[in-house]
């Protein structure tokens with residue numbers, strides 16, 4: 118599998134091949150790329166960054182850790198259901214969203 122490493126702006130072009138029970142990553146310039154390449158073929162995850170409604174507008178939010186890639190839309194939909202009252206930077210907007218052991222954190226505001 119060929120993919121672009123998204124762990125930093127360099128964007129190394131990775132190739133991940135199966136060898137026995139493991140995967141071998143080439144094209145990476147550092148160990149983060151190796152970890153990303155293996156993770157991407159075994160169980161891809163993504164940080165979710167979006168906005169949440171407040172009583173006066175919107176604030177930026179993000180997940181406290183990556184979530185399974187196939188659950189990203191579910192997470193965005195769940196965040197879309199809430200309206201925050203007077204959110205502050207660093208507040209937990211949603212604890213343990215969808216039982217994924219990940220919180221949604223406010224990243225803008227006062």
Ligand code: SF4
Pocket residue numbers: 122123124125126127128129144145146147148149150151
């Ligand atoms: S392999 Fe390392 S240097 Fe290359 S894009 Fe990934 S994190 Fe950046």
